[in-house]
Amino acid sequence: MIPFNAPPIVGSEVEYMQSAMASGKLCGDGGFTRRCQQWMEQHFGSRKVLLTPSCTASLEMAALLIDLQPGDEVIMPSYTFVSTANAFVLRGATIVFVDVRPDTLNIDETLIEAAITPKTRAIVPVHYAGVACEMDSIMALAAKHKLYVIEDAAQGVMSQYKGRALGTIGHIGCFSFHETKNYTAGGEGGATLINDAKLVDRAEIIREKGTNRSQFFRGQVDKYTWRDIGSSYLMADLQAAYLWAQLEAAEQINQQRLRLWQRYYDALQPLAAAGRIELPVVPKNCRHNAHMFYIKLRDSDDRQALINWMKEAEILTVFHYIPLHSSPAGERFGRFHGDDAFTTRESERLLRLPLFYNLSDNNQRTVISSLLSFFA
Ligand SMILES: *Cc1c(COP(=O)(O)O)cnc(C)c1O
Numbered sequence: 001m002i003p004f005n006a007p008p009i010v011g012s013e014v015e016y017m018q019s020a021m022a023s024g025k026l027c028g029d030g031g032f033t034r035r036c037q038q039w040m041e042q043h044f045g046s047r048k049v050l051l052t053p054s055c056t057a058s059l060e061m062a063a064l065l066i067d068l069q070p071g072d073e074v075i076m077p078s079y080t081f082v083s084t085a086n087a088f089v090l091r092g093a094t095i096v097f098v099d100v101r102p103d104t105l106n107i108d109e110t111l112i113e114a115a116i117t118p119k120t121r122a123i124v125p126v127h128y129a130g131v132a133c134e135m136d137s138i139m140a141l142a143a144k145h146k147l148y149v150i151e152d153a154a155q156g157v158m159s160q161y162k163g164r165a166l167g168t169i170g171h172i173g174c175f176s177f178h179e180t181k182n183y184t185a186g187g188e189g190g191a192t193l194i195n196d197a198k199l200v201d202r203a204e205i206i207r208e209k210g211t212n213r214s215q216f217f218r219g220q221v222d223k224y225t226w227r228d229i230g231s232s233y234l235m236a237d238l239q240a241a242y243l244w245a246q247l248e249a250a251e252q253i254n255q256q257r258l259r260l261w262q263r264y265y266d267a268l269q270p271l272a273a274a275g276r277i278e279l280p281v282v283p284k285n286c287r288h289n290a291h292m293f294y295i296k297l298r299d300s301d302d303r304q305a306l307i308n309w310m311k312e313a314e315i316l317t318v319f320h321y322i323p324l325h326s327s328p329a330g331e332r333f334g335r336f337h338g339d340d341a342f343t344t345r346e347s348e349r350l351l352r353l354p355l356f357y358n359l360s361d362n363n364q365r366t367v368i369s370s371l372l373s374f375f376a
Helices: 013-022 031-045 055-065 082-089 135-145 197-207 213-217 237-248 250-273 300-312 328-333 343-349 361-375
Strands: 048-052 073-077 094-098 120-123 148-152 172-176 190-194 293-296 334-336 350-353
Touching (some): 055 190, 073 082, 094 328, 135 148, 197 213, 300 343, 300 350, 343 350
Parallel strands (some): 073 094, 073 120
16 A cells, blocks of 8 residues: 555654653753754744644644734635634634635635734735745735734745745744654644744743743743743654754755655646646745645546545545535634635645655656556
8 A cells, every 4th residue: 555645754763862862851842842943943044933742732822922812803714724723713713714726725815805804813824735825915914904924834844935934924933743744743743933023932931831931941030930821832852852853854855755746747747738637836936845746636526536546556645625614613613705716616626646755766656657547
């Protein structure tokens, strides 16, 4: 069986995890956490990076940081993972879903302004497949209406928009190091990127159970106390050790994924030229990270036929999000602003192919030849 995904392994993870164990410090904010955070601050250009247990936790931190109140509204695409919405629903917000662009499946930046009301507090662009949203337009809208921008960059680690790293453009950015993402912290993990200097101190307090323990450890205060609301949003240093191995090899992982992505693209180009499928679109000003390779079929029947065909060949291919606005919780906690011209239609015909760091050339060739034989 060729799996759809497998967690990346570069080889040095065990050594670093052993070193963390030998250090006698396994909890959060140890040596490996510091290394990972500093690497990301320097490499991506963020004011402050904080490792967290997951991107879900990072999004929750963001909702706390912007002081969201019940009844506030948050704008996002419906074509996304549940955590993008849940983090804000937990604070009592109403989610306002806006349609996606058919080319990138990202929120259509031209439809956002019409969805803004006096209750709107934030826009949450999701960089689908690691391809950037149109951030210049989104940031300009946010400045005009005094809104926060929280990037769900779960899939966008190592991607860029006009030369800037995804996750560093909005006021806050959220990364995922879940095992299905490009880099993992041993299965689960995330990071909150605080790009707005005014939010840094409070972000540290919220992450440390509402205390100023981070300042205490840096020797800035002589005791720490309860300061604010908060929770435990730290990643264990043992996990940061696993992540450090992957960040050290970040360029190598990125290049390998891009090679695999390009091979799919080139091999399937004739099918696209013949109008049988559609291939992903990467706008000129975006440098993507090959988080995902998807194709679009004519409709959901065609897609199911292909999934079945590939399964016969022992290859797992997977569809993606059921739009949130059509789910029971989405109906309860959100509303769709404007027409759903593309969200449902595109989600029903999109299919993802196996793409992961340790996918062998041989197995990828098998995937490609099985796909081509379906269309032949
Ligand atoms: C994976 C993902 C998340 C959640 O990440 P976790 O680290 O599993 O919490 C959130 N948003 C998007 C767009 C994702 O792809």
